[in-house]
Amino acid sequence: MNRLLAFVLIVVLSAGVVAGTSSWIFNDVKLGLDLKGGFEILYEAQPIEPGGTVTKDSLVETAKSLEARANATGVAEPEVTTEGTNRIRVKIAGVSDETKVRDILKKPAELTFRSARGCAADKGYCKIELRGSDFKENGASVHQTNLNAYEIGIKLKSAKQFAEVTREIAKLSATGQNQLAIYLDETQLSAPSVATEINQDEAVITGNFTREEATNLKNTINLGALPLKLTEKYTQSVGATLGKLSLQETVWAGVIGTVLILLFMMAFYRLPGIIASLCIIVYIWLLLLGFNLIDATLTLPGIAAFILGIGMAVDANIIMAERIKEEMRSGKSILSSQKAGSKSSFRTIIDAHVTTTIAALVLFFIGVGSVKGFAVILLLSIIISVLTNVFFSRLLLTLIIRSGIVKKKSLFGVKESEVRAL
Amino acid sequence: MRFSKFTEVSEGKFDFVKNARYFFIFSIIITVLGIITLGIHGLNYGVDFKAGSNVDIAVKKDLTGQKEQIEQYLKDNDFGSPTLTVGANRITVRFDEVLTDQKEKALKEGFAAKFDKEASAEVNTVDTEIARELQTNALYAIIVASIGIVIYVSIRFEWRFAIAAIVSLLHDAFIVISLFSIFKLEVNLPFIVAILTIIGYSINDTIVIFDRIRENLRFAKIKTAADVARLVNESIWQTLTRSINTVMTVVVAAVCLLIFGSASIQLFSLAILFGLVSGAYSSIFIASQLWLVLKNKQKPKAAVKSPAAS
Numbered sequence: 001m002n003r004l005l006a007f008v009l010i011v012v013l014s015a016g017v018v019a020g021t022s023s024w025i026f027n028d029v030k031l032g033l034d035l036k037g038g039f040e041i042l043y044e045a046q047p048i049e050p051g052g053t054v055t056k057d058s059l060v061e062t063a064k065s066l067e068a069r070a071n072a073t074g075v076a077e078p079e080v081t082t083e084g085t086n087r088i089r090v091k092i093a094g095v096s097d098e099t100k101v102r103d104i105l106k107k108p109a110e111l112t113f114r115s116a117r118g119c120a121a122d123k124g125y126c127k128i129e130l131r132g133s134d135f136k137e138n139g140a141s142v143h144q145t146n147l148n149a150y151e152i153g154i155k156l157k158s159a160k161q162f163a164e165v166t167r168e169i170a171k172l173s174a175t176g177q178n179q180l181a182i183y184l185d186e187t188q189l190s191a192p193s194v195a196t197e198i199n200q201d202e203a204v205i206t207g208n209f210t211r212e213e214a215t216n217l218k219n220t221i222n223l224g225a226l227p228l229k230l231t232e233k234y235t236q237s238v239g240a241t242l243g244k245l246s247l248q249e250t251v252w253a254g255v256i257g258t259v260l261i262l263l264f265m266m267a268f269y270r271l272p273g274i275i276a277s278l279c280i281i282v283y284i285w286l287l288l289l290g291f292n293l294i295d296a297t298l299t300l301p302g303i304a305a306f307i308l309g310i311g312m313a314v315d316a317n318i319i320m321a322e323r324i325k326e327e328m329r330s331g332k333s334i335l336s337s338q339k340a341g342s343k344s345s346f347r348t349i350i351d352a353h354v355t356t357t358i359a360a361l362v363l364f365f366i367g368v369g370s371v372k373g374f375a376v377i378l379l380l381s382i383i384i385s386v387l388t389n390v391f392f393s394r395l396l397l398t399l400i401i402r403s404g405i406v407k408k409k410s411l412f413g414v415k416e417s418e419v420r421a422l
Numbered sequence: 423m424r425f426s427k428f429t430e431v432s433e434g435k436f437d438f439v440k441n442a443r444y445f446f447i448f449s450i451i452i453t454v455l456g457i458i459t460l461g462i463h464g465l466n467y468g469v470d471f472k473a474g475s476n477v478d479i480a481v482k483k484d485l486t487g488q489k490e491q492i493e494q495y496l497k498d499n500d501f502g503s504p505t506l507t508v509g510a511n512r513i514t515v516r517f518d519e520v521l522t523d524q525k526e527k528a529l530k531e532g533f534a535a536k537f538d539k540e541a542s543a544e545v546n547t548v549d550t551e552i553a554r555e556l557q558t559n560a561l562y563a564i565i566v567a568s569i570g571i572v573i574y575v576s577i578r579f580e581w582r583f584a585i586a587a588i589v590s591l592l593h594d595a596f597i598v599i600s601l602f603s604i605f606k607l608e609v610n611l612p613f614i615v616a617i618l619t620i621i622g623y624s625i626n627d628t629i630v631i632f633d634r635i636r637e638n639l640r641f642a643k644i645k646t647a648a649d650v651a652r653l654v655n656e657s658i659w660q661t662l663t664r665s666i667n668t669v670m671t672v673v674v675a676a677v678c679l680l681i682f683g684s685a686s687i688q689l690f691s692l693a694i695l696f697g698l699v700s701g702a703y704s705s706i707f708i709a710s711q712l713w714l715v716l717k718n719k720q721k722p723k724a725a726v727k728s729p730a731a732s
Contacts, residue, residue, distance in 0.1 A: 099527050237546075242544050245542075250679070253678045265671075307676070311672035318667050363618060368559060
């Protein structure tokens, strides 16, 4: 009686948890851009100066800059990852103004420091004195002075070059001439004046900056020092409406498929089928929860792995149910049939799962992009499948059989006429 | 054929082993056909494997009758004459060259303005270098995975099972590739994922039957090759309900995706469907019989050509 109570409790509890939290879990699943709209770009990085090399550091730095740049445009959660030795993958989902974001990302904005040296009176700052690549990577920083003003410290690669530039500029008239203007592309960001020659590799830009302005300028200088040149190698962009449509249709298809499978399981395997159905529902629920926990993104290839996972989950239940039926037909009691069937099916299921795990691991370590994503989801589904469709379903079946209320083999889809005498 | 009088298996049951050669021949024919069509027109590579841009436009209006207008529009606006497929709610434009950013934008906006305000587009652009890399990477992954599986199955079972399992999984992958070549269906990145899924399923399915053979071997008294053949037949029959039920359930899922799923995964679902059927077929009709062929080679004396007709 206790066992029956435990069985009912577990069933009610798990069904309750699944029903109560599934909408929350479902809404929390991060969708890939093929299901949500957005774009993905794979860049290949090359050193700006010929003969240079792409180091891991500079690649990571560039990726960070790209992320900052994407963030600056206000998009939600850009995903920037480095890949291999010289690639950066940028994924941005759910963008309304895609072209704008792409433009900002793609064009490594050129940062220049310009002066009016030798320029005609109406030409403004026409001479480029320094470029972004003359600055130390990530060398700019924001300080607060004792007067509560903000200033930006910058670091140069060569003190000599800076001394030369500042010496020449300092000679110019102090009335709007002796300035070293900072440009991002053709936009002037700031035009600090240079009073004396600065013979060191560090300098400070002062001005009436607000904290925000100072930070922006600092970021721009750091971005301008973007150490690598990027070329687009692969792009994928999906319209938001199209993505949403794909998702709706695919989810709908998945629901129909799952319901059909569960109906079949219950009709064909009766009691173990009902238990299997519950286990498969818990399995799907756990898999989605797992997605959220490891922060995985669901994409179309991910759905493929999901289908394979459900296939294997159903298979595990079918293998066990078939084994138990077989044992019953050979004349064993329900209890010993369940024992023997669970035991022998366990080995089979594990062997089948391990071979698939090997394939998934290889794909994870070798694959890139969506193949890797596929592998992650496959691995996750294998682990969860063993937990739910082997251990959980066995636990439930054992409990209900031992409780003694299951007396007929027909509850397992076995006809009495099929049972051989021992 | 089916009710051969002198069969060694139980009365009325299909003899999988005895009829193996027909299935071998069938598989070889498909494989040879696949090799021929692959040799003649290869695969219809989508944008993922051949540099260029692919534009998929989902439309609310039915534009099926307007193919010529769209072609004309593309020509007039300097887009050349790309391959154009117009479906009821989806239009696919395939450019052999990579679309520049400006052109991509111009196409999206121009199309929406002229044909359907609610059009939503998906654009894929791939550099040849990356495309080639993706392909070799996937191939490489399949080879390494196969080696891994061979090692595991050799340890848990024996090498003959491993060889048979790998041959049957490569068979399944190749059949799907062949079918895509024969019907000139487009091969893209999701296709690679589909092949990987098929391999995962195929090996899973085959191992279950092998497991049963191994288990039965443990208790069986094997004297002649005919005993082994009978054992293989029995093992397949014992696992048959499971094989059929499992493949039926996954096929149901794949068919649902094919019918109700999004158009962007239709080819993917089709590949999965082909693969599932092939995977189940090879597990039942090819893998174990192949193992038997290898097993019989082990004892050349016992290799019996056909079961004695007595």
